[in-house]
Amino acid sequence: xxxxxxxxxxxxxxxxxxxxxxxxxxxxxxxxxxxxxxxxxxxxxxxxxxxxxxxxxxxxxxxxxxxxxxxxxxxxxxxxxxxxxxxxxxxxxxxxxxxxxxxxxxxxxxxxxxxxxxxxxxxxxxxxxxxxxxxxxxxxxxxxxxxxxx
Amino acid sequence: xxxxxxxxxxxxxxxxxxxxxxxxxxxxxxxxxxxxxxxxxxxxxxxxxxxxxxxxxxxxxxxxxxxxxxxxxxx
Numbered sequence: 001x002x003x004x005x006x007x008x009x010x011x012x013x014x015x016x017x018x019x020x021x022x023x024x025x026x027x028x029x030x031x032x033x034x035x036x037x038x039x040x041x042x043x044x045x046x047x048x049x050x051x052x053x054x055x056x057x058x059x060x061x062x063x064x065x066x067x068x069x070x071x072x073x074x075x076x077x078x079x080x081x082x083x084x085x086x087x088x089x090x091x092x093x094x095x096x097x098x099x100x101x102x103x104x105x106x107x108x109x110x111x112x113x114x115x116x117x118x119x120x121x122x123x124x125x126x127x128x129x130x131x132x133x134x135x136x137x138x139x140x141x142x143x144x145x146x147x148x149x150x
Numbered sequence: 151x152x153x154x155x156x157x158x159x160x161x162x163x164x165x166x167x168x169x170x171x172x173x174x175x176x177x178x179x180x181x182x183x184x185x186x187x188x189x190x191x192x193x194x195x196x197x198x199x200x201x202x203x204x205x206x207x208x209x210x211x212x213x214x215x216x217x218x219x220x221x222x223x224x225x
Contacts, residue, residue: 005184016215019161024212025219031157 006050013052020058036068043068045100047092051078059086071100153224158204160220164211165191174216195220 020027036043043066046055055070072082073092082089092099165174174189181187190198192209199206205225211218 008184012216017212019159019210019212019215019217019219021212024215025159025210025221030208030221034155 009050010052018054018057018061020061032062032066039067039069041068042100043070045071045073045098046087047073049074051081053083055087056083056085073100156223157207158199158222160195160222161217162195162220163189163216164195164209164218164220165189167191167193200225 017024019025031043035041044055044058049055049072055072059070070087072079072087072089074082074089076091079089079091090099163174163177165178170191178189181189196206199220199222203225204222207221207223209218209220
């Protein structure tokens, strides 16, 4: 089912603009300015981005002057087949605490993830699963709050 | 996440609170039958994010896209 849904999402996005393109999300003003100053830092973590390969396309669109790592967090079988061209892929589990912290990434959640979370929520109780994920992020924030950047 | 620096971006379908178009509500039915899932309205996103300590900084849409980008930060 996950594979079928992933295929449906890719079909659904085919021919549509990417969110960083002109006229949509102003990524330069909102994320890049004031963001990472070296390639040691993380610019963006894509949680549950699937096979779409958006980060590789984003890396090309950003060009060589924009610093910061792009990280895809996904299930192991997707990480294993990711080309990792212009980005890194790591196995992620949204029931666990977000491993990327300290360098203050921008988190990016895609439809696959939210729908998965929603599906849990309807079966369990409303928004509990999402709460767990967000709580993990915020607890990481709490531990690094003493050193935030402008 | 760091307060004042990190951002949470959510690229998702957003169902208007009122007068939702059928093309969007049909996708709500789609994820219900395929994954027992559901799409969220703007109020549901706002309540969910605020309930866990986030503040919505803005929402951006595109005339050729169905999704919106919601940017949230730690309140």
